Amino acid sequence: MSVSERQKAAIGRRRNEVETPALILDLDAARANIATMAERIAELPAGLRPHAKLHKSPQIAQMQIDAGAIGIATATIREAIAMANAGIDDILIANEVVGPAKVSALAEVARSTRITVAVDSRANLDALSAAATAASSTIGVLVEVDVGMGRCGVRSKEEALEVARHARGLPGIEWRGAMGYEGHCMLEPDREVRVQKQGKAVSDLLAVVDHLAADGIECEIISAGGTGTYDLTGAHPRVTELQAGSYVFMDAFHGSLIPGFPPALTVLATVVSRHGPRVILDAGRKAVGADLMMPVAVGHEAVTAFLDEEHAGLDVGEDCELAVGDTVELMPGYGPTAVNLHPVYHVVENGIVTAVWPVLGRHGSDAPIGKERARD
Amino acid sequence: MSVSERQKAAIGRRRNEVETPALILDLDAARANIATMAERIAELPAGLRPHAKLHKSPQIAQMQIDAGAIGIATATIREAIAMANAGIDDILIANEVVGPAKVSALAEVARSTRITVAVDSRANLDALSAAATAASSTIGVLVEVDVGMGRCGVRSKEEALEVARHARGLPGIEWRGAMGYEGHCMLEPDREVRVQKQGKAVSDLLAVVDHLAADGIECEIISAGGTGTYDLTGAHPRVTELQAGSYVFMDAFHGSLIPGFPPALTVLATVVSRHGPRVILDAGRKAVGADLMMPVAVGHEAVTAFLDEEHAGLDVGEDCELAVGDTVELMPGYGPTAVNLHPVYHVVENGIVTAVWPVLGRHGSDAPIGKERARD
Numbered sequence: 134m135s136v137s138e139r140q141k142a143a144i145g146r147r148r149n150e151v152e153t154p155a156l157i158l159d160l161d162a163a164r165a166n167i168a169t170m171a172e173r174i175a176e177l178p179a180g181l182r183p184h185a186k187l188h189k190s191p192q193i194a195q196m197q198i199d200a201g202a203i204g205i206a207t208a209t210i211r212e213a214i215a216m217a218n219a220g221i222d223d224i225l226i227a228n229e230v231v232g233p234a235k236v237s238a239l240a241e242v243a244r245s246t247r248i249t250v251a252v253d254s255r256a257n258l259d260a261l262s263a264a265a266t267a268a269s270s271t272i273g274v275l276v277e278v279d280v281g282m283g284r285c286g287v288r289s290k291e292e293a294l295e296v297a298r299h300a301r302g303l304p305g306i307e308w309r310g311a312m313g314y315e316g317h318c319m320l321e322p323d324r325e326v327r328v329q330k331q332g333k334a335v336s337d338l339l340a341v342v343d344h345l346a347a348d349g350i351e352c353e354i355i356s357a358g359g360t361g362t363y364d365l366t367g368a369h370p371r372v373t374e375l376q377a378g379s380y381v382f383m384d385a386f387h388g389s390l391i392p393g394f395p396p397a398l399t400v401l402a403t404v405v406s407r408h409g410p411r412v413i414l415d416a417g418r419k420a421v422g423a424d425l426m427m428p429v430a431v432g433h434e435a436v437t438a439f440l441d442e443e444h445a446g447l448d449v450g451e452d453c454e455l456a457v458g459d460t461v462e463l464m465p466g467y468g469p470t471a472v473n474l475h476p477v478y479h480v481v482e483n484g485i486v487t488a489v490w491p492v493l494g495r496h497g498s499d500a501p502i503g504k505e506r507a508r509d
Numbered sequence: 510m511s512v513s514e515r516q517k518a519a520i521g522r523r524r525n526e527v528e529t530p531a532l533i534l535d536l537d538a539a540r541a542n543i544a545t546m547a548e549r550i551a552e553l554p555a556g557l558r559p560h561a562k563l564h565k566s567p568q569i570a571q572m573q574i575d576a577g578a579i580g581i582a583t584a585t586i587r588e589a590i591a592m593a594n595a596g597i598d599d600i601l602i603a604n605e606v607v608g609p610a611k612v613s614a615l616a617e618v619a620r621s622t623r624i625t626v627a628v629d630s631r632a633n634l635d636a637l638s639a640a641a642t643a644a645s646s647t648i649g650v651l652v653e654v655d656v657g658m659g660r661c662g663v664r665s666k667e668e669a670l671e672v673a674r675h676a677r678g679l680p681g682i683e684w685r686g687a688m689g690y691e692g693h694c695m696l697e698p699d700r701e702v703r704v705q706k707q708g709k710a711v712s713d714l715l716a717v718v719d720h721l722a723a724d725g726i727e728c729e730i731i732s733a734g735g736t737g738t739y740d741l742t743g744a745h746p747r748v749t750e751l752q753a754g755s756y757v758f759m760d761a762f763h764g765s766l767i768p769g770f771p772p773a774l775t776v777l778a779t780v781v782s783r784h785g786p787r788v789i790l791d792a793g794r795k796a797v798g799a800d801l802m803m804p805v806a807v808g809h810e811a812v813t814a815f816l817d818e819e820h821a822g823l824d825v826g827e828d829c830e831l832a833v834g835d836t837v838e839l840m841p842g843y844g845p846t847a848v849n850l851h852p853v854y855h856v857v858e859n860g861i862v863t864a865v866w867p868v869l870g871r872h873g874s875d876a877p878i879g880k881e882r883a884r885d
Contacts, residue, residue, distance in 0.1 A: 136641075137875075139875065139877075140873075140875070140877075141879050143877055149879040151877070152608075152610055152611070152873075152877040152878060153608065154541060154872050154873075154875065155872075155873060186818065186819070189636075203615060208818065208819045209819060211790075228781075228819065229782055229789075230835055231779050231780070231781040231791065231833055232529065232834065234528055235528070253782050253784075254537075254782065254833050255781075256832075256833050256834065257781075257833055262833075279784070282823060283787060283814070283815075283822065284789055284815075284817065284820055285781065285782040285789050285820070286782070287784075288784050288785075316817070381832070403607050403608050404607070405604075405606075405607040405633075405661065406605055406629050406630065406653070406661040406784070407630075408629075408663075408664050409664075411659060413605075413660055413661050415607065417584075418800060418846055419845075419849045419871075419872065420848060420872050424794060438659075439659075441660065441692070442562065442845055442846060443516050443562070443582065443584045443585060443604065444660055444661070445660065445872050446660060451527065456632070457607055457630050457632050457633055458607055458632065458636075460606065461527040467793075470794055470795060470816055472852070473795045474849070474872065475849075475872060476871075476873050476874055477873055479877070495795075495852075495853050496530050496531075496795065496796050496850065497516075497530075497531060497852050497853055498852055499513075499515065499516070499530075501515075501516075501518050501519055501527070502528060503530040
């Protein structure tokens with residue numbers, strides 16, 4: 134779903150004149166963050182494959198590629214299709230893709246785009262192989278290793294070997310390596326504990342890689358890491374790709390962990406009520422979300438007291454002059470789920486809305502994909 | 510934004526054959542819940558004005574009206590416009606509407622629809638009056654009283670009187686009464702404590718009504734309550750309107766509080782990974798949300814271990830036969846924020862998708878409303 138001419142009516146307005154609540158992308162700050170990460174990664178052995186689950190924006194993905202990223206990661210087949218349609222030509226779906234319609238859509242995209250996908254079961258590999266064969270395409274695969282989250286991923290070296298061997302015998306499938314996402318480390322606020330947990334996660338992943346190598350199976354790609362561990366995992370001499378995403382926008386949560394990246398994403402809100410030190414905004418959990426951390430008011434000494442469905446409650450000093458009708462920008466606690474609440478970005482340069490960009494690949498946002506089985 | 514022909518491709522499929530994650534509305538269950546609430550309310554003095562912030566669906570709103578509801582409540586001007594455009598002719602925006610574009614859009618809707626809106630400041634009243642005068646319409650107002658949430662609403666009887674007097678002197682404004690939403694009581698799991706808190710909230714609201722009456726200002730409308738207090742607030746002889754909404758879908762949270770309403774809303778998900786007793790689904794916080802409570806798998810003995818961005822982790826017994834590719838339906842912890850993550854409902858009758866209905870009025874989902882000030 135793209136941006137309608139009517140939605141573009143916001144172009145030309147000042148950043149505080151957009152209808153609230155609205156997603157504001159400060160392009161100047163995002164450009165700076167992309168450049169900063171590109172510089173830092175250039176000194177590390179791993180390549181950067183930014184995770185587009187954060188932004189769901191081909192425009193931002195292209196900026197990342199232009200700054201040297203080796204490709205893009207996505208969490209879903211819908212995000213991958215949106216990126217491929219916009220011309221991004223090397224995509225890792227860092228997740229399992231399951232179900233006949235999705236698998237067939239994946240095989241279709243792989244006809245014209247280099248696609249790699251995570252796998253952790255033989256059944257899923259068989260489905261991918263059949264679809265790739267039918268579409269005359271090749272799907273690259275990484276075995277996903279559970280490095281501590283208890284989510285997807287094989288649970289042992291032996292299981293990894295079984296999946297890898299199976300993958301290498303299947304038509305339409307190209308074996309590419311291993312992936313282990315240390316999501317549980319990102320949430321660790323204490324840097325020392327984070328370093329320790331991250332070290333364990335990466336060494337668990339590499340133990341699997343070594344086990345495969347002992348069987349003659351080499352991993353061309355070893356993929357791991359996120360913004361919260363970019364300087365640790367990205368510095369490991371054997372990790373080839375880093376899946377950092379949040380650094381572009383730097384939400385309140387990541388901003389509290391990682392220095393050097395200014396916030397580029399806010400939700401513009403209007404003061405709808407004020408009584409004493411309590412200010413109420415028209416942006417709540419349906420507009421900004423409370424994931425990982427409460428949102429933070431930018432430029433005000435304020436405590437976010439609560440976040441209801443359609444309201445944020447800020448406690449400001451009695452001297453704060455915010456009044457009914459004024460606007461406030463909230464930095465989300467966690468970027469990806471905040472972006473997911475909006476169909477468009479209001480792209481701001483030098484304080485003025487210069488473009489309206491779509492947020493693509495949200496669930497249900499377009500027709501069903503693929504050739505799903507209709508009722509008999 | 511309406512439903513495209515392509516999105517309707519799901520019609521005719523079985524409820525477990527829709528692309529996942531997908532919002533599933535069991536229309537049979539929703540009809541039963543609407544009928545049950547209509548019967549229960551018929552015995553109570555208050556009228557039912559269902560809150561459409563839950564469903565954002567004119568189709569469901571019309572079913573509620575057809576079952577005897579006196580009108581609809583909404584949380585935002587966008588929801589109100591969507592309802593009015595679909596022919597709902599009596600709408601309470603149970604919230605303050607602030608900002609020139611929104612206020613002017615409100616005055617415009619009020620030309621053809623009976624509109625009532627909550628107010629808690631003189632400044633907002635002045636803006637509403639100016640817009641109504643310019644549009645040659647009449648906007649009804651209720652003074653919102655803070656009955657314990659610390660959100661919007663006047664903080665004292667004296668402040669209420671000041672707002673009421675001001676409202677009654679303004680052109681284009683029709684004084685209609687008072688509103689106090691006891692949202693803090695809904696979250697109280699202990700029935701006895703809930704009864705106590707609700708009693709205090711309603712008596713705080715009525716104390717304001719009495720204070721206004723002593724000044725000769727009568728309240729034609731006294732609006733309060735939600736699903737969590739419907740049988741208490743709705744039974745009060747002086748409350749005229751009840752703003753219950755969640756009863757139609759009965760999420761996991763409300764289901765734990767209020768007996769007699771089967772769940773009508775689920776998110777269909779696919780098993781993408783299984784290792785031992787841990788099953789991973791392709792529906793996470795971007796598809797079902799973790800507000801108030803974790804989602805609950807329907808029809809399985811399962812504990813929802815975590816809800817990540819795109820994954821739910823279920824712990825099922827070793828004997829549970831769920832395998833990669835199977836589908837599971839998750840009942841959301843809280844309905845309104847789960848619905849808000851989806852553009853459409855897959856409407857199921859007797860196990861088959863018979864319609865695809867839009868979720869309307871989500872933030873940013875259409876062009877900016879009203880005549881917002883463009884940059885000079």
